[in-house]
Structure formats: C-alpha cells, structure tokens
Amino acid sequence: MHTVVRNYRTNGTLADELVKRSGEVEELIRGVDGFIAYYLVKTLDGTVSISVFEDEAGTQESTRRAAAFVNEKLASVAGEPPEVSEGETVISFAR
Numbered sequence: 329m330h331t332v333v334r335n336y337r338t339n340g341t342l343a344d345e346l347v348k349r350s351g352e353v354e355e356l357i358r359g360v361d362g363f364i365a366y367y368l369v370k371t372l373d374g375t376v377s378i379s380v381f382e383d384e385a386g387t388q389e390s391t392r393r394a395a396a397f398v399n400e401k402l403a404s405v406a407g408e409p410p411e412v413s414e415g416e417t418v419i420s421f422a423r
Contacts (some may be wrong), residue, residue, distance in 0.1 A: 329364060329380055329417035332387035334394060334410040336375040341405040342398075343370035349401070356393050362386035374407075380417065387414050 337340050346353055346368055357366045362382030369376040379390045389410060398406045 330384045330387045331380045332391055334377045334412050336410045338374045338407040340370050343375040345402050348398040351389045352407050356397055360386050360390045
C-alpha cells in the first residue's frame with residue numbers, strides 16, 4: 329500500500345468547500361485505480377487529505393487529479409500549493 333498526505337495551509341475554508349463538493353471529490357478519488365481509502369481533515373491551520381492506494385501509481389495519480397480539481401474549481405480558497413508527503417504504508421490497522 330501507498331499513502332499520500334496533502335497539507336493545505338489555509339484557514340479551513342478549503343475543507344468547507346470540499347465538504348460541499350464531497351460527491352465530486354469521492355468520484356474523483358475513487359476513480360483512481362487501486363483506491364483503498366480517503367480522509368479529509370479540517371485542522372486549526374488548514375486542511376489535510378490522506379489518500380491510500382494499492383501502489384505508488386495510485387498516489388501519484390490522485391495527487392495529479394487533486395491538483396487539477398483544486399486549481400480548476402477552488403483556486404480562490406486553496407492558497408499556496410499543498411505540502412505533499414508520499415510513501416509506502418508500513419503499518420496499517422483499523423477498528
């Protein structure tokens with residue numbers, strides 16, 4: 329598995345706008361081959377998305393699609409490009 333974390337340092341407005349467009353976001357990310365999970369977190373200083381895929385190709389494609397989506401539809405609230413961290417998932421567990 330591979331995970332990508334995109335950290336947008338905004339005032340949280342981006343998270344609010346993504347929630348309003350949750351159907352579009354879901355369609356966009358689920359459409360990437362190897363999709364496993366997606367999380368959107370509204371933080372005190374912005375928005376963090378966490379995407380999990382079967383392989384690195386999935387994380388790279390999701391980052392490309394997310395950037396295009398934000399630039400096209402949410403540029404006015406996105407602020408600077410996100411800090412992106414990507415890598416192999418080495419421990420995973422859930423409830």
